[in-house]
Amino acid sequence: xxxxxxxxxxxxxxxxxxxxxxxxxxxxxxxxxxxxxxxxxxxxxxxxxxxxxxxxxxxxxxxxxxxxxxxxxxxxxxxxxxxxxxxxxxxxxxxxxxxxxxxxxxxxxxxxxxxxxxxxxxxxxxxxxxxxxxxxxxxxxxxxxxxxxxxxxxxxxxxxxxxxxxxxxxxxxxxxxxxxxxxxxxxxxxxxxxxxxxxxxxxxxxxxxxxx
Numbered sequence: 158x159x160x161x162x163x164x165x166x167x168x169x170x171x172x173x174x175x176x177x178x179x180x181x182x183x184x185x186x187x188x189x190x191x192x193x194x195x196x197x198x199x200x201x202x203x204x205x206x207x208x209x210x211x212x213x214x215x216x217x218x219x220x221x222x223x224x225x226x227x228x229x230x231x232x233x234x235x236x237x238x239x240x241x242x243x244x245x246x247x248x249x250x251x252x253x254x255x256x257x258x259x260x261x262x263x264x265x266x267x268x269x270x271x272x273x274x275x276x277x278x279x280x281x282x283x284x285x286x287x288x289x290x291x292x293x294x295x296x297x298x299x300x301x302x303x304x305x306x307x308x309x310x311x312x313x314x315x316x317x318x319x320x321x322x323x324x325x326x327x328x329x330x331x332x333x334x335x336x337x338x339x340x341x342x343x344x345x346x347x348x349x350x351x352x353x354x355x356x357x358x359x360x361x362x363x364x365x366x367x368x369x
Contacts, residue, residue: 177201230284233277237309240270245316263320311335 165249180201184190194201213221244266249256258266287300315335318325 178206195336226284230281233281234305236277237270237274237312240273241309241312241316244270245312245319248316249319 177198181197182195184192211320244258244263246252248263250257260321314325314331318331
């Protein structure tokens with residue numbers, strides 16, 4: 158019980174900080190809204206906490222427990238959407254360059270992901286069995302499950318290519334819809350982002366300063 162409480166507290170803090178930073182970057186960078194920190198925190202916390210408090214206050218504890226089990230099952234389904242792309246991106250030399258994952262990190266991260274996903278898949282199946290769904294609802298769940306597995310397979314193939322398994326690119330479907338060939342070196346040149354870098358010399362800088 159105490160370990161579960163610490164885990165929930167840590168997960169809540171990490172998700173809160175992530176959401177707060179994302180909201181801050183969006184507001185200041187895209188919307189150009191310069192709010193004081195306490196105003197931003199108060200606004201976002203009211204949106205997050207007030208509906209949850211009202212639901213908890215006007216509901217029975219048994220209903221909340223059942224809803225919590227369903228929410229845990231749904232969040233378990235989302236784990237591959239975070240773990241597999243993370244491994245793929247950090248194992249891609251085009252993205253990470255010299256900081257790309259080594260073989261030990263790749264194997265360890267894959268094994269941990271498989272264990273976590275397998276455990277959560279088991280609990281999802283157990284949760285669905287305990288709900289005793291009608292056959293129509295069960296058919297919908299099966300269809301969604303098949304689409305879910307297809308998308309997970311898509312992510313796995315993408316991860317394999319990012320790790321250097323270019324043999325999969327021989328298939329036209331994979332090459333067209335997943336990703337193209339990868340290079341072993343970074344293809345981004347930061348100098349190319351500067352304005353007229355080829356003509357921007359030290360003499361021209363001095364001329365501009367003198368003119369100013």
